[in-house]
Amino acid sequence: MANVHDNTLERTAAKSKKGKWNQILKEKWLYLMVLPGLAYFLIFKYFPMWGIVIAFQDYSPFLGVFGSEWVGFEHFQYFFSNPDFLRLLRNTFILALYDLVFFFPAPIILALMLNEIRISIYKRALQTMVYVPHFMSWVIIASISYVFLTTGGGVVNDLIAKLIGQEINFLSSPEWFRPMIIGQIIWKETGWGTVIFLAALASVDQEQYEAAIVDGAGRFRRLWHVTLPALRSTIVILLILRLGNFLDTGFQQIYLMSNSLNRSVADVFDTYVYFVGITEGAFSYSTAVGLFKSVVGIVLIVGADRIAKKLGQGGLF
Amino acid sequence: MKTKFLRNLLMALFVFGVLILAGCSNNSETTGNDDQGESGEEGSEERMNIRVFAPTFTTEPPTDDSPVLKAIEDYTNKDITMEWAPNSNIEDKFNITLSSGDLPHIMVVPNKSPSFISAVEDGAFWELGPYLKDYPNLSQANEIILNNSSINGDIYGIYRSRNLGRTGVIIRKDWLENLGLEEPKTIDEFYNMLKAFKEQDPDGDGQDDTYGLVVSKYEGPWDVMQTWFGVPNRWGEDENGELYPFFMDDNYVESLNFFKKLYDEGLVNEDFAVMDPAQWSEPVISGEAGVQVNVLDEGHRIQDKIVEANPENTEPITVIKAVEGDHGLLNLPTSGYNGMLAISKTSVKSEEELKQVLDFIDKLGDEEAQILAGNGIEGRQYDIVDGELVNHAQDDPALLAEMDGLNQLLTFIPESKVLTPAGDPLRELEEKLMKENEEIVVANPAESYISEVYSKKGQQLDNIILDARVKYIVGQIDEAGLEEAIELWKQNGGTDYIAEINQLHQEAQK
Amino acid sequence: MHRMHNTGPGRVFDIFNHVFLAVVALITVVPFLYIIGGSFATESEIATRSFFVIPNEITTAAYDYIFSTDAVLRSLGISILITVLGTAVSMILTLTMAYPLSRKTMVGRNFILNLILFSMLFGGGMIPTYLLVKGLGLLDSIWALILPVAINPFNLIIVKTFFQELPKELEDASKIDGCTEFQTFWRVMLPLSKPVIATFTLFYAVFYWNDFFQALLYLTDTTKWPIQLLLQQLVMVANMGIGDLQEAQLYEPPEESVKLAVIVIATVPILLFYPFLQKHFAKGVMLGSVKG
Structure with a gap:
């Protein structure tokens, strides 16, 4: 309904140039309102984009952009021929995949389980508790992880040692790095992730349940036929969004959890750009790597948007 | 009702925001003036303002109104603005500051990092070599360390002097005594000691809860120990005068096999690769581990803590220089300096100003300035009672915060004149070993090459x-x-x- | 309310469900309780881990130590200031920008939207942004922690979508009453947006509270450090090398209980803040994102 209405208006608006100007004048308030935000984007997002050119230079801060030597695609060539390239690609991809497989379903399952709780005080108490970790910064999560997981003193490893007789080197072995990262994400964000699903569940028409009960549907059939379909569109949208941001791994988290033993699997694009660029001062090279990541990111987002439209979700934005 | 409330809230936030905005932009203007403060402030007779970039280890370094900082300002007749950067992110902060192109007058450069060198090549810092001879303290700088800290022979920063032979082995003396062992002289004896510390219950509590050597994420101990085996210090020189990196040395694998043995037999802590270096000494203090390869002066710090917890255990720690391998008694030196003070050309524009800044650094070498920065103000942070130093700052965070970190400005050229507490036997032993170490340290032939x-x-x-x-x-x-x-x-x-x-x-x- | 008729397997499931969720809730909360407990424990108890959550001997030594200087309190104050101010700025900018963009009649709307989308994917990187902040004279000002991150484009787009979903009739009615767009926004739309305002106030507040990275980049005046940066410096590794140890001669690494106490102090305020908004945000999140 609303869409039809919009389209007609748009069409009338776009009828002539004069019409356009009238339209702008008529809605001058809109432009005034959009101005501060637009200024923000132009100043803080677009102005610094000149920085992209240093990916094609041997940038030196003291010579400036105009004084630095142009090297074309040299940094890109170096990056692609560097063994780091495949390693980064692999690490980022695997971590994102783990995230999708192990973390993504967790809030859905938790929300469904919470939804089955009928004692509302208990339910609210549970919700409040599982939301707590979301509010902690990664600095806090990382230090808690260290307190609990370290060998020779960590609470969790004390327990494991009692159970299986030996400790597990969670913090330093490459094979435990990814499970640890995903575990942290699950611990921190699962509870919070249920918010959106619980909200969707709350809006399910109770009559549908009543009808299902009348039809003699058991609990699990109700779950399957009424509850899950109600979540479908939410799940699909979130899934597509996640795919669009596939390469975005949590910078602060990985930055805080990586060390010399697990670096082979820990390095991802975001941390690599920081370590090489800021800690080591290779400004141009790291900018080139960052630029590459952005380009891949665009491809993914556009792809995800196409999929969304195909599935009839009306695009991402 | 409710909607009205919300609207009012938003309005209030907005007004609040505008007010603060106005307030704060004034603030930033004044700090801006401070920054360019060469013009000087009224009343303080044209003191030159010197901005200093330095690392801080504490979360509470001295602020502008610290009495200690003020005393140093009076002594040097300069206006000092400290720009602190947390030590754990010092390299990040350093590079970001470099990239901004606007550098403070003096920067504590953590090391000869690539970005520092390329900044030097682009002309960001003054070459100081020709000027040093004109200053009473700086002219006494050690030639070898100057060379070590130079960039292919040119001096772009005044080194912060450190003892060349600081490394050594810290051992739980009480454990040695409990087991009737001697201080180890050779690598084999060292190994036997570690094994005994693990297996023979050195603390005598009847439990298998001890191990030998504690190592943290910081890789220094491995570097030191491989030197015992004859592995060169970063670069070795073969019979043809060709340099090769240390890991291509014949003794390298042998040393690694030794380390591996230590690890496999549980003589070294399993989590060494992730252990927080800040916690490194804890296991020795708490009686889990018996040995640490570290700077010698960590010995008395550990001892003090053990004694604090258990006053009956009067001398729990001893230190040795190194243990002997097939190639003799060898030890790894430190470079003799830790970081340097570089003077930027963006803030210090003329030779005139440069001389003032050098004068400032030189004055910091005077005894009075060193004591101010290292010990604080007499009668406030410390007292001299019967000729001995009594430190008040250690137990009072507020007093400590007035000075903690100002010693980052000290070059200790020609030597450290900071007051030290009366030496107990262990401290004296440490001092003695540091001197002796200078005889056995292995130099890095490529130290100054960029x-x-x-x-x-x-x-x-x-x-x-x-x-x-x-x-x-x-x-x-x-x-x-x-x-x-x-x-x-x-x-x-x-x-x-x-x-x-x-x-x-x-x-x-x- | 209808009653669920509990059949046999349903009952088993219910019991399992209750127990399982209780365990989940415990797992999420226990680490934090342990941290709180530890902050009140003596150093020797922490070292030996002889307690679970509640230490045998309770001491406030860690807190006494922390509050013996004003650094932590000052940092807390700064964090609160940044959070309040930053959230206010962000909300004002986000709401005023989102509303016009929700109006499909607006000429140039798509252009601006694309501008925003593009900026989410491309950026100049840290160095140019740093230079910009410096050029604006914001270094060492708390505005440097706010302005460069004032609008989160994701939030903006969700709020925009929310406005879009509000019934058209209301706008039309207010227009007929002779209201300008701003008046419509102010009198009609905002009052309807309570859940959204609550939600994104919370989002921005959490973001500003937890961020340490901006502070690390832009502040050299340590008296302006927010609590998270202070915490990061206390808890995270101070990379000490052989040479560095002498630098640290006067500096003793803080005791474990002090670290734990700072963690508690850094977390509690934001936890206190959120129940006030909790009522609304669930609704807000959903309204914004179900129809993306």
């Missing part, structure tokens, strides 16, 4: 070798894996690096 390859890929190259060493010790890779890592090192630029260093070496020999 390699272009290294400045580009040094970190990456180092990581390959460091990671491989740790992995070998914990058994993730074998000798073939070690070879592979070295091959990878070569392919990633190591071969060029060796060639370049040798070229620089030959030029320097001429």
